[in-house]
Structure formats: structure tokens, C-alpha cells
Amino acid sequence: MFKEVIYPLRSFFMKNNKFLYYSSAYLGLLIPRSVFRKQRKSILRNAEKYDSSEIQARVDYYNKLVSAKNIENNTVGLSEFKYGIKPKTYFFDSYKLLRYFPLSYKISFLFGDVTSVPDEPSFVKSRPVGKLNGNSVLLKLNAVRHFNFINDLKPFRKKKSLLVGRSKVYQENRVRFLEKYFGHPLCDVGQVNNDSGGNKKWLKPKMTLAEHLEYKFILCLEGNDVATNLKWVMSSNSVAVMPRPTCETWLMEGALEPGVHYIEIALDYSDVEEKLKYYIEHPDQAERIIENAHQFVRQFQDTQKEKLISLLVVQKYFEKTGQHIPIA
Secondary structure (H helix, E strand, O other), X not given: OHHHHHHHHHXXXXXXXXXXXXXXXXXXXXXXXXXXXHXXXXXXXXXXXXXXXXXXXXXXXXXXXXXXXXXXXOOEEOOOOOEOEOOHHHHHHHXXXXXXXXXXXXXXXXXXXXXXXXXXXXXEOOEEOOOOOOOEEEOOOOHHHHOOOOOOOOOHHHOEEEEEEEEOOOOXXXXXXXXXXXXXXXXXXXXXXXXXXXXXXXXXXXXXXXXXXXXXXXXXXXXXXXXXXXXXXXOOOXXXXXXXXOEEOOOOHHHOOEOOOEEEOOOOOOOHHHHXXXXXXXXXHHHHXXXXXXXXXXXXXXXXXXXXXXXXXXXXXXXXXXXXXXXX
């Protein structure tokens, strides 16, 4: 009875508050854009408070545009970028940045789970990892769902020595994992969707976030693009277990190092048991990964710095598409 009450309550406070998110977003629509355009210069002065090389490195990671590129097709003027564009969270997260720039500017964007590179420079939430993704300019989109960091009070060594995972199973990579490890003595994994996806024999009840934190290892398999749970797992005292990422978002999944920030498993999942046994027997190494993961996610927890970097990414987009006029 105690767990039935405490786990949902803990999980509620661990999640981003969507009511506050939408309330703030709708109120922001009432403020004239001209107010924000006047504030841009003073906000960019905040760069002096931070390590300039760190700021520039992140800006250049998200926005890889080097030479000038014109955008011609599928463009939208900022004067046309108004409420009604869906999905709502993508609109609100973009609008919060674009309102700082002149209405005459134009953008190209692809909202949703993007796994290919557009033909011209476009704002996206996700992109393939690699060197040939320069037209995909990352913004922190759908952040209320994806960017959730937690404070895990339970030490790694006091957790269950098992790999836990609950997910909807539609993608082939998730099907293959459950084919191999459903019912395995080192794994508590299963699917939560009771429809045509996956296999009904893999069905297990949903678990709260707090219930996941009872386990040393948490499975982070990519879905339509990235593994949504990776952000909060990396801020916990459990270890993310996953193959090397093929897609990345604002978290910079492509910059994560296997064995440093997460436990890497083979694409065919052939070494899962071997890896779990190794880190169960070497908890000091697992704790080192946890500390490295905590250090990595700290860079996303300074809200002022996040806003500054985001604005600089957008500003660079306008510069490289031949639109930006420096503020006097």
C-alpha cells in the first residue's frame, strides 16, 4: 500500500509541469514581439558571464552551417509564424526564440521526429548523427517532454541488480530486444502497448519513473528518433544501457562516449548479459559512468545559458542564410 501511494506521488514531482508550461506559453503570446526584439542585445551580453569557447562549441554543434546558404523553398516568414502551427509544443518552443528577431526574416523548419537531413537549412528537433547533417539545425523542441532531469536519492549500490525497461514496441529494434531478453533473469523488460505493435506475450504493467529508479540499469532504446528517457536516466543514479545513438537532439547524443556516459551494447544485443554481469561485479566503474553522466547533463541545467545558446544558434542561422543584420 505504501509503494502504491508513494511511487506515483514521487513520479508526479519528478516530471515537468505541463500546466505551468502551457500557462507561461499562452501568456507569452500576449506580449508584443517588439518587446523581445529590444531585449535581444542585453540578453546576448550575458555571454560575457560564461566560458566563450564552451558557448561557441555548443552553438557550432547545433548549427553546423559554415558558408552562406540561401533558403528558397518551404520557407515561412516570421510574421506568418503564429499560433496554430502544430504540434503546439514545437511551435511554443520555437516562438520563444524567434520572437527576438525581425518579422521580415524567413525560416524553414521540420517539426516532429526527424531522422533525415532536409535539402536546405531547417530547424529541427532531431537529426541523424554524423558529419553530413549540416542542414539540420537543432533547437530545444518539445522540451517539456524530453528535457526532464531528476534528483535521485537512492545510491547505485542499493538498487536491484537488474536491467529494467518499459516501452511501446513498434520499432524493429525494440522487437528484437524483447525477442532476446523478455523473461531473462537479469532483465525486467516488457511492452506497455496493447495493440497491433509488438507481441501481447511481452505485455507488462506500466512503471512510474520512481519505480524505474529501483534498478541499477535502465534500458534506453531509440524509438522514432532518440530514446526519450535518456535525459532523466543520465541525471539519475542508475546507468543507461543502449547501443550507440544513431540520432541526436539538443542533448547532443552524438557527443556521448560509450563506457564513459553510458553502457554500450551491440546492435544485435548479443553482449547484454556480459555487460550487465561486468558492471554488477565492478560497481565502482558503474558509479564512474553515473558521475560522468551527471556532469554531462549539468551543462543543460543553467536556464540563462540555455536561452543564450539557443538565441545564438538562431542568430547564426539567419547570418548563414544571408538575413541577419547586426544590432547597432
